[in-house]
Amino acid sequence: MWFGIGVSSAAPAATQTLREVVTADADGLDLFSVSDHPYYGDRLDAYAVVGTALGATSRISGLVNVTNLPSRPAPMLARTVTSLSALTGGRIVLGMGAGGLWDDIARLGAPRRTPGEAVRALAEAITLIRALSGGGDRVTFDGEFYQVTDLAPAEAPTPPIWTGSGAPKSLAVTGRLADGWIPGHAADWLSERFRTSRPLIDEAATSAGRSPADVATVYNLPGRITPAPLDATRDDEGRWIGGSAEQWAEELTGAVLDHGAGGFVYFPPGGPSAETMRRRWAEEVVPRVRAAVN
Template identity: 40%
Template sequence: MTDYGHDLLFGANPESPPEGSGDIVELAKLTEQVGLDLVTIADHPYIPDQLDTMALLSVIAARTSTLRVLPALANLPLRPPVALARTAATLDILSDGRFELGVGSGAVWDQIAAEGGPRHTPGESIAALEEAVRIIRALWTPGDPVRFDGRHYRLDGVAPGPFPVHDIPIWLGAYRPRMLQMTGRIADCWLPSSPYLPPEHLAAANAIIDEAASDAGRAPQAVRRAYNIAGEFTAEGGGFLQGPPKAWVEQLAELALTQGISTFILYRIESADVIRQFAAETVPAVREIVAAERGRPSGQPA
């Protein structure tokens, strides 16, 4: 059983058909209005009838005041690390420190290559992502021009800046051992999705992250654990997040206390009603249960 002790955060990953992309902004505004903490937007720059993720996040940040915003996850092969670092820092400055950066190694390689991006093997994509994270952090740090001689990226005296107004956390999505190990070494947050990594597989993945973090001289709790959650509110229970709010509360509180998940994000959500119900009937009760258990002296029975 693992609870890394992070404050609980709740959010939404809104999406809508291309012709209704403006609805995403309204869903994001609602997410803030009902008291949730963050909004994430998927990044598929190779799909021409979807709005650009970074531009969309800038509008969401401008129309909210407390909401954290981030791409989940920025498509690295089509967003080079220097440009990505500068865009992220700019959005952090303009949002008064509410921007966080999720970065993905890439997928759909035929479409990426068609747009002039690289066609990486799985191993190459992981190596490129690790290089990119190191470059991005270097460009956020005041100091001498950045020089970097990697296999995938080379910088020859690039001036750092602009500088974010807070330490921007870098989120990575990971499922396989090599990516999980890299997450433990260098990431600030791990973000898997429940349709691809069901709850019963979280413990094994956490163990890989923890070991890699320790081997790198980091505390395992240095990596926040987030989770994209896909489910449906129904009258009767029927599996993970398939049931009434009470069932959601029990399952999410258990994941927080036994698997260290401290950020829960409604995944690919299109319904304002689901956001409202989640905020009203699930989130407060999960917070209450976790706070009560954390306040219980070690060894005291529930």
């Protein structure tokens, strides 16, 4: 099980972001997550955030949720994550996305890809990153999108690879090749997105000779953690809105035991209460869920 916290990549919030990660590490959380939008000048580079924060901590792992693959070529991304793994004792999770905001990506000078090309590039990237980690024979790879010649792989093992796949073909790539899936748009275990998407991952995993259980589902969860229970923890459309620590723990425990959830990354609402909710997550919700599912 993974229990994490989402942090901001906004440049003005840099000091606060590092403070939040250090606190999360001290609180025993497993993971911190930061988004990757390198085309925005008011955002910090996601891997700079991860590297700096991991250098200030001792236990917690870092996740870019999710890496903007078109702007980070797979061979260099492999070197980045294996270097971070070697420097931190393996405290890195590789989140990957095929790309989505193509007008913004193109402004960086990165290639604009069709949906089909983006999915094929994602599959190539995962395959190549695995080949360029974990030691072994030198790698020559002649793909549609990536070509490398006679490269020595890094000795560091391949980190867990999670995708933010959404469309059917990219979900199939996740089932065949990835270790985890992050449903988009804060979808949870009761959402239509999960009900229609997860079977495609499971089918692809089985067809590739894998167990569907090899691909964890890790949820991005917004919502309030309130001092007292709420009358309703979901809105009229069934979206999770939050509740007390006890209500959160009951809901997340059910997600693990009844729906096979593999982890949760909490994103508190903004404003002056955000820090209080982060502490409730780490000190009240997470310990309850861990005790209930272990």
